[in-house]
Amino acid sequence: MKLLIIEDELSLMASIVQYFTQEKFGCDTAVSFEEGIRKIEDYQYDCIILDINLPGGNGLQLLRYLRQNKNRDGVIILSARDSLDDRIAGLDIGADDYLTKPFHLSELSARVKALIRRKYAEGASTLEIGILKVDLPSRSVFSNGQPVPLSKIEYDLLLFLMTNRNRVVSRQAIAEHVHDGPAEQIPSTDFVYSHIKNLKRKLKEKGCHDIIQTVYGLGYKLSL
Numbered sequence: 001m002k003l004l005i006i007e008d009e010l011s012l013m014a015s016i017v018q019y020f021t022q023e024k025f026g027c028d029t030a031v032s033f034e035e036g037i038r039k040i041e042d043y044q045y046d047c048i049i050l051d052i053n054l055p056g057g058n059g060l061q062l063l064r065y066l067r068q069n070k071n072r073d074g075v076i077i078l079s080a081r082d083s084l085d086d087r088i089a090g091l092d093i094g095a096d097d098y099l100t101k102p103f104h105l106s107e108l109s110a111r112v113k114a115l116i117r118r119k120y121a122e123g124a125s126t127l128e129i130g131i132l133k134v135d136l137p138s139r140s141v142f143s144n145g146q147p148v149p150l151s152k153i154e155y156d157l158l159l160f161l162m163t164n165r166n167r168v169v170s171r172q173a174i175a176e177h178v179h180d181g182p183a184e185q186i187p188s189t190d191f192v193y194s195h196i197k198n199l200k201r202k203l204k205e206k207g208c209h210d211i212i213q214t215v216y217g218l219g220y221k222l223s224l
Contacts, residue, residue, distance in 0.1 A: 001116065001156060002026045002177050004043070006036040006059070007051040007078065012101075016049065019105040020112075024139065024152050026180050033057030040066060042184075043176050045073045046119070047112050050095075052079040052086065060089055067094035074115045076108070113137065120163050129162055130224035132208060143206035153178045154199045157192075161212060161222035170219040196220060 003020055007013040008031045017027045028043065030036040033056035040048065040062075048066075052059040059077055066073065077090045080101040087098045096118075097111050117136055121127040127134040133142045139155055141148040150158065156178040161169060174196075175189040200212050213221050 001046045001159075002028065002044075003112070004028045004030065004036075004039055004045045004048045004073075006030045006039075006048065006054065006062070008032065008054055009051070015105065016108070019109065023109060025112075026156070026178070031055070033062055036062050037065065040071060040073065044173065047074040047076065047115055049076050049078060049108070049112070052077060052090075060086075060093060063090065063093045063095055074119050076111055076115065078103075120159070127159070127162060129165060129222075130208075130211075132162070132203075132211075132224065134159060134162065143203060143208050146206050148202055148206050150199070150202060151195075153180075153195050154202070157195055157199055158203075158222075161220065164222070166221065166223055168215045168218050168221045174220065 003025050005013055005016050005027060007016065007029070010031070013029055013031070017029065020027055028039055028045070030039050033054045036050070036054065050059045050063060054062070059079070063075055063077070066075065075095045076097045076099060077095045078099055078101060079086055090098050096115050099108060099111060113136070117125060121136060125135065125137055127136065131144045134140070135142070141150055141155065141158060157174060160174065160177050171189040171192045174192050175186050178195070179186050196212065203211060211222055211224050213223060215221055
């Protein structure tokens with residue numbers, strides 16, 4: 001799972017990144033309106049945590065830009081302002097949730113996970129395709145009821161392919177989505193091949209044969 005945290009309060013940003021890294025999320029960061037725009041134009045995220053007050057603009061302007069450009073990344077707005085008007089404006093523009101500062105990181109985590117469940121599993125705690133079942137809260141995978149032990153990257157890779165079922169996903173898109181560090185620091189996409197190979201082997205051992213196809217010159221596709 002990949003998050004983008006757009007927040008200019010560096011101590012808060014560091015705390016959010018540390019917390020979600022421990023929760024096995026990948027985190028990209030931006031500290032200004034312009035940097036936030038560059039990140040959302042270049043990469044896809046499971047959830048964007050967006051502060052309203054930013055150098056060079058504000059979060060509501062950035063959110064409006066997102067939605068006008070048909071970007072459907074999930075967005076949780078953060079703001080020190082406890083104003084009903086701000087909340088209504090953010091939700092009207094297209095925010096998925098709103099959290100007022102100060103807040104507990106555990107509450108932010110719960111809201112991020114709830115947003116991801118709504119986005120990928122229609123609010124359910126599990127995502128099921130054929131004989132495959134993913135338990136989102138525990139990050140566990142089962143095939144025909146048998147647990148499939150996956151590494152963090154393999155889990156993120158499988159979930160990314162499942163949520164793009166029957167669509168070809170490029171190696172570059174996969175690399176950006178599962179890479180643990182900042183997306184712009186990916187040295188190459190070669191590591192994707194080895195993780196795809198390991199994931200296919202583990203699924204095959206549990207009865208899922210050839211559900212991930214290589215589309216030569218384009219990327220990979222999961223079909224069930």
